[in-house]
Amino acid sequence: MNPEPFLQLDRVIHEKGRLAIMSMLAASPELSFTELRDALTMTDGNLTTHIRALQEAGYLAVAKSFQNRRPLTTCSLTTAGRRAFTEYINLLEKIVQQNRPK
Amino acid sequence: MESNWAAENLQTIRTLMERSALYRHALAPIMLLAGVIGALTTVTGLTLDLNLPRSFGALWLGAAAVVITGAFFIVRRQALKHSEPFWSPPTRRVAQALAPPLTGGMVLGVAFTLFPTAGVVDFTLLLPFLWALFYGCALHAAGSFMPRGVKWFGWVYVGLASGFLLFLAVFQPDVEINAHWLMGFFFGALHLAYGAYLYLTEKGKNAA
Numbered sequence: 001m002n003p004e005p006f007l008q009l010d011r012v013i014h015e016k017g018r019l020a021i022m023s024m025l026a027a028s029p030e031l032s033f034t035e036l037r038d039a040l041t042m043t044d045g046n047l048t049t050h051i052r053a054l055q056e057a058g059y060l061a062v063a064k065s066f067q068n069r070r071p072l073t074t075c076s077l078t079t080a081g082r083r084a085f086t087e088y089i090n091l092l093e094k095i096v097q098q099n100r101p102k
Numbered sequence: 103m104e105s106n107w108a109a110e111n112l113q114t115i116r117t118l119m120e121r122s123a124l125y126r127h128a129l130a131p132i133m134l135l136a137g138v139i140g141a142l143t144t145v146t147g148l149t150l151d152l153n154l155p156r157s158f159g160a161l162w163l164g165a166a167a168v169v170i171t172g173a174f175f176i177v178r179r180q181a182l183k184h185s186e187p188f189w190s191p192p193t194r195r196v197a198q199a200l201a202p203p204l205t206g207g208m209v210l211g212v213a214f215t216l217f218p219t220a221g222v223v224d225f226t227l228l229l230p231f232l233w234a235l236f237y238g239c240a241l242h243a244a245g246s247f248m249p250r251g252v253k254w255f256g257w258v259y260v261g262l263a264s265g266f267l268l269f270l271a272v273f274q275p276d277v278e279i280n281a282h283w284l285m286g287f288f289f290g291a292l293h294l295a296y297g298a299y300l301y302l303t304e305k306g307k308n309a310a
Contacts, residue, residue: 019111020118027119039118067303089115095108 006095012057013088017042017050022059022077022085030063030076051075059084128180129248132173133297137290139169144286153280158226159215162233162285163208192247199243207236230284234263237288255296259288 013022020040025031031039037047054060059081063074077085143165146152152161181188210232214225238259245253269275 019115023115023118089112092108092112092115096112099108 006091009091010084010088012053012059013084015050015053017046018054019088021047021050021054021075022081022088025060025075025077026082026085030074033073033075036075054081057081057084128173128176129252130297130300131176133293133300135172135176136169137292137294137297139165139172140288140290140293141286144282144290147282147285148280152282153226155226155229156215158281159211159229162229162289163211163215165289166208166211195247196244199247200240203236203240203243207233207240210236226281227279227284230281230288231263231267233285234259234288235267238263251296251300255292258292263288 013019017040021036024036024039033047033051036042037044040047042050051060051062055062059078061076061078063076065072065074143161147158147161152158177193178188181190181193211229214229238256238261241256241259242253243256245256
């Protein structure tokens with residue numbers, strides 16, 4: 001078995017929580033902090049940590065605004081984030097395919 | 103082993119992506135359309151004095167058909183504008199969630215319209231509450247795949263319709279109320295209020 005694809009997997013995205021955040025944002029133009037937190041049943045602290053890690057990797061953009069005079073934090077994938085996510089999915093598919101019985 | 107793990111991960115990603123794809127389109131214009139049609143139908147019903155069960159039911163079922171057709175065209179136009187498929191997974195899920203309670207309401211409406219049992223209960227007065235109750239259930243179900251406000255909007259219908267029904271059943275107040283006013287309140291005023299709220303908040307969010 002070729003271990004190459006597995007070794008190429010992006011370690012930033014590979015973590016379970018961050019992968020969930022990336023997956024949700026890949027299907028939506030943007031999601032609020034609350035929407036992510038509720039959908040993934042994460043604590044505020046946990047989600048903040050993951051968002052920061054993804055932001056530092058350049059995969060995620062965070063915008064702060066106000067809605068009905070309440071602060072609103074929205075997250076979206078950057079172009080680099082979308083590309084990294086696509087590559088991650090492609091590698092997973094490659095792993096599945098190379099282990100499929102012939 | 104590695105393959106199983108990768109396949110499971112792909113499945114999780116697919117599930118999360120499907121869950122995240124909320125239906126966000128065209129909500130404000132649809133609410134405003136429903137509100138305007140609701141208000142116009144109220145005025146029509148009151149002006150033409152369409153108070154018999156058959157004419158009342160036909161008028162409001164006709165109004166519902168106009169709103170559903172209009173909503174269809176609004177959603178289709180927006181999908182074309184954004185180069186998205188009309189029958190997307192979020193649209194399908196919302197339609198599936200709305201279908202059972204709306205069908206229940208429609209069947210009940212048609213039954214009351216075609217076979218009114220005059221003299222037993224004033225069905226014309228009962229129908230707006232039942233329709234509002236079914237509609238609230240439909241909104242609540244669809245709210246699982248739409249922004250959170252829709253679920254609360256569904257609860258407003260369920261709460262108000264149940265509250266009014268309970269009040270009427272328990273206290274049996276001696277009030278003469280035209281059912282068109284009830285329909286105007288439930289399907290005109292409430293839609294206009296929610297549509298205006300969505301329009302203003304979405305505008306504010308876009309501007310921020």
